[in-house]
Amino acid sequence: MSAYLGPVKTALITFPFLALVLALPFLVIVYRRYGAFSWWRAIVIYSFIFYLLSAYFLIILPLPSREAVAQFTGPKYNLIPFMALRYFIHTTVFSPTNPHTWLAALKQSAFIQPFFNIVLTIPFGFYLRYYFKRSVPQIIIMSFGLSLFFELTQLSGLYGFYPRPYRLFDVDDLILNTTGGLIGGVLAPILMQALPSRDTMDAKSQARGVRVTLMRRLVAFFIDFMILSTIVSLMIRFLFRLLGWAQLPDFLSEMVLPLFFVFVIWPVFNDGKTLGKSLVRIKIVRTDGRPVGFWRLLLREALLYGLAYSSLIGASNFLIEYVVLGHQTEINLAALGFFGLISVLVVLNFIWETFTRHYRFFYDAWADTTQISTLKVSADVKQHTADDEQ
Structure with missing residues (x-):
């Protein structure tokens, strides 16, 4: 029995790391196809992956030494x-x-x-x-x-x-x-x-896919902010070095220009969709449904990154300066109070909108924008869901 339990234990140790690597592709595929996350679908898919991993380890483990195999x-x-x-x-x-x-x-x-x-x-x-x-x-x-x-x-x-x-x-x-x-x-x-049948899972997910959830937005944000912005930043630095121009300040090459390209320029020419939003099938529009323009996108992202994100970073930096490093000057205290107040208001706004499940944060409200799903739900899917719930 130990010959079978050993590989399964190895699979149990390996699986969390594999699951973490597969999480983003899995979420992108789910949101792109169905528009909504389903816990039961996740259980089925991940249990299938764990099964395949266990089966693979069962046929290759235990591994002998190369020297021992050479003597076979x-x-x-x-x-x-x-x-x-x-x-x-x-x-x-x-x-x-x-x-x-x-x-x-x-x-x-x-x-x-x-x-x-x-x-x-x-x-x-x-x-x-x-x-x-x-x-x-x-x-x-x-x-x-x-x-x-x-x-x-x-x-x-x-x-x-x-x-x-x-x-x-x-x-x-x-x-x-x-x-x-x-x-x-x-x-x-x-x-x-x-x-639950596969058809029921699909129908319920697609019916819920007309609503843009916080998790769906976070998946798009991770792709845009963590992946695409990093790639654009590296490309900007490489281009400037290739042209022999003076090196850009870090805050421009790492933040301002990449974010401007990813969250303003790209969606302007892509019907209000960043790369991440395109993958999970959501887009930014005005509250009346009209296309969002350049200036409204610029205002939206300036509020999000120029005000909210910068305030959080500023509050963190001045807190370290004032409390940890002991630089207790009046300027540092005033800056900490200013950025801290904005940060508290931003966090409270995020908590409130998340708790109420409206997910229309202050930058969308001030810029008169909202996010909608681009997933098309057929009448058959809606009827299938209605029949299943009766």
């Missing part, structure tokens, strides 16, 4: 089908005419190993049928493909890391894994009765 002299592959069945018949105590031997035979390795290869891919077939809505023939083909990937991983010596295979490439494993996937696909409709 055994066969590299078995291309004769049903050798596992022959091995079970000839090496176990199983006797068809003696029921007392049946249970004992199930405890022997000649049964446990093939049985494990079937069980390994049963969840794969279930996920394919339940969430990905694949037909039984497609499940058979995809289960065979997954098994072939596992076997080739072993045959290649972990993609060339080892001088030769450290596990046997076995055609019986292909048969057993494919059978397991088929079993999972066939049994899926029985278990699906107790779970």
Whole structure:
């Protein structure tokens, strides 16, 4: 049993890091397709990823040393089908005419190993049928493909890391894994009765997608502020060095120009959508629905970054100056009070709008702008959701 628990424990340790890496792409895909986040969809997708990670570790772990593998002299592959069945018949105590031997035979390795290869891919077939809505023939083909990937991983010596295979490439494993996937696909409709259907998940998410949630905006903000602005900043610095011009002050090359390009210039020419907003299907418009213009965008971003963001940074810097470093001058105190007051008002505004779930923060109110979803929801989706809720 420890041979199976060890790889699963490794998967448990690795999974949080993989989940963190996949979080942004997952959220972008969800918001782009459906417009709303669903906890049940997240559970299904992430459990599927964890299953695949565990299955992969089960077929490659434990890893021997390269020196030990170099000394192996055994066969590299078995291309004769049903050798596992022959091995079970000839090496176990199983006797068809003696029921007392049946249970004992199930405890022997000649049964446990093939049985494990079937069980390994049963969840794969279930996920394919339940969430990905694949037909039984497609499940058979995809289960065979997954098994072939596992076997080739072993045959290649972990993609060339080892001088030769450290596990046997076995055609019986292909048969057993494919059978397991088929079993999972066939049994899926029985278990699906107790779970929300994929159509229900999609319909509810798309119906809620007409509303722009805070999480949806934060995903767009992360892409624009953390990723795109950083890339633009590096490009500006590179361009200025390439042209031999004097180096820009850091606050211009790192903040002002990148933010101006990403949050003002880009959406002006892209119907009120930054790159992040385009990916999650939202855009900025005036409160009456008309397109937002350059000056209104400039005012909006000046309030957000020039006033709110700068005040938070200023309050933090002067707090360090006055309290931590001990530079308790009247100027530092006045600056701390000024930036601190603005920061408190900004934070209170964000807390209030988040608590009330209006999400129309002060910079949108003052600039007369709002954010709307660009996701198109069909009448069928709305009807499907209404019927499901009755």
